[in-house]
Amino acid sequence: MQTFVKNIAEENHNLATHLLRILHAIQARYHYIPEPAIEQLASSLNIARTQIIGVIKFYSFFHLTPRGRYELLISDSITDHLLGKEALTYYISQKLKVAVGEVRADGLVSLDNTSCTGLCDQGPAGLVNGLALPRLDRARIDQISELINQETPLEHWPSELFHINDHIIKPDLLLNHPITPGHALHSTFKRGITATLAELDFSGLRGRGGAGFKTASKWQYCRDEPETERYVVCNADEGEPGTFKDRVLLNSYAQQVFEGMTVCAVIIGAQKGFLYLRGEYLFLYDKLQNILTERRQLGLLGNNILNSGVNFDIDICLGAGAYICGEESALIESLEGKMGIPRNRPPYPVTHGYLDKPTVVNNVETFLAAAAIAHLGGDWFASIGTEKSKGTKILSISGDCARPGIYEYEFGTSIETILSDCGAEALLGIQIGGPSGLFISELELQRKLAFEDLATGGSFIVFNKHRNLLDIVNNFTHFFAHESCGFCTPCRVGTSLLKNQLAKIVDGHGSAGDVVALEELCALVKNYSHCGLGQTAANPIISTLARFPELYQSRLKNISYEPGFDLDAALETARQLANRNDAAAHLTQVEQD
């Protein structure tokens, strides 16, 4: 192992910023990060062992204790639940004789849940040793179980098990007209930097991650910084449950995304760029590396790009299972090999980003659109959309609809149109923008897709009338508590309190004051949290409480007060010790009317 770790560290030039890559390699080889490896890395990378332990414990895909040689993770997104994830997980557990959260005694296989894997249109989904497994059903589980029990190496598994569909159902402006590699760069060099920036400005393009900051302004600010060492970062940490459009863009439009990053580099004067790819998209890694190689061969990347004198190259960094790294400053921390804890702002990444240098961080879709605008001009893009939302938005649609997949819409399109296109019937509501977004009901279908009305990073989950809304909210609330980085008090403690308080009501232990207490807690977490995760973590509760208050009220007990402490549950250990479970071994804590 010592030689293995030494080689990996040397391949990474013993750079502390490469810690995540090094840990990925060790985790893949040994199925955990052994203690001697930590000691060895601390000395060769010249960082404290506590930093390494911190990183291992922070990211869901690294472990301090061994996982199975086949590590199975099942996606816990609400979309997977709609497709029967729970029963399926039980089936896997029985079939492979391993409990959820455990490693089988022979060490061959482990099973656990994981946050949304971005295969919402082809779930229930999972990961085996990091590689995505779509469309899981009993037949596939039987097949997978056999492959695991026979210890068949992953490279010999039938490729059909790993085949992922794009499901592009409604292409428009961007998806219908991919640009030829190099064209955006040619146009940029021909038109000049200032003129290209003006075109981008005129296009009205705003960041597609959800926040909607004007792209031209961000690039301009970065370009204006006195510090000349600058960076371009593409945020492909698509972790918002229900979002998968970046996966498709990187699978089928990666040339254009890289071209957008390169245009950005030319404009802001960066020499180095990163694609931060979420760990769940490991299956795209080699393919994307090959595209980068191809671009270098075409003179579109590397030294002296298209004989312009510009030098720029792109590196791909893999995330490791942390939703918070989608937040731009947490993403930068992660790129630097650290825990993904959002920074204090100001300063903003555009002045102090990667290694404290000016950095542009944009979404995959933003770079895709920017490349097209650099080639075709701003007018082409600005001619459609609404006043404050130009162009189109690419949506990932999943849940209870006939045709889940990728849809591209002009801004200003009504929700009703979108629902009719994807084949949604007997509607309960739609979660727009994922758990951190908004739940809207069937009474709001005239609302529009636009920054002025419903801004979204692209997640669009449809629910029909047979779904239990509180189960959905419960799933989302668990997600935030699981993904909170734990930096600030209101989010670290508050998201877990929200989870417990909601469970108290959903499980029928709530009384009159509990909904009020829930509302107060929501406001606290929303108003005081350090970053977007905490500030939006209460949204599932807030938006459903506003629309369906009677649903929450119906779960309350008809008494004035119910303690948060469940006396009967606390006796469970005693019952187990006494080997009793009869009526006399239980108690009711408050007599009901």
Next chain:
Amino acid sequence: MTKTIRIDGNTIPFEEGQTIIEAATAAGIYIPHLCHHPEFTPHGSCKLCTVKVNGRNCSACTFPAMEGQEILNDSQELQADRQKLTQMLFVEGNHFCPSCEKTGNCQLQAVAYHLNMLDNHFPHFYAQRELDASHAEVMIDHNRCIFCTLCVRASHEHDHKNVFAISGRGINKQLIVNAESGLLKDTDLEATDLAAHICPTGAILIKHTAYQVPIGKRIYDHQHIDQVSLALEQTDEN
């Protein structure tokens, strides 16, 4: 001309580069805080120092003072919410003031008094946390850690060591120490290090000193934290 900000209607001067809390402290205005210490890099995690700057919530310990800011600090709403944030810190760990040797010298307890906190409000987590009494002179009681990172920063920035770190995620955060064994005795911490003395709660304690100052004669038995804090931090800044 001196640049100024307004806090609760009072105009106070500030120097370029100062944070809101620095300007406030210099002007004798107390903003409740736990993770802030004038000597170390601002952290901004406890959120007790949240103030409303032109209508928007900001952490006073990290947000720069800027000309024309209209700041609310001592409002009913903010004080009520700060009380709730303090209650969160209490239910997250296991804090039993009457039996804690830090009582009366504890900033968490003193801030709670200052904010008129009379109960814990939220359900307890009853977290299972451990004790590290391995070191001859210093001990860690993880039950009382509030993840303010003052020990982390003091060790790094003042003692020029790297004894402490926070690891984990969400509600499962944990204070860890830099030793292969994971035990305090195997670190290079000395009882004279600032990091061993900086804990605002009773999570890091110097052994054999517990009751040298009897209860009733301790810092916050006679003074409120706003006075103590201002007196200390104004000296620190000078």
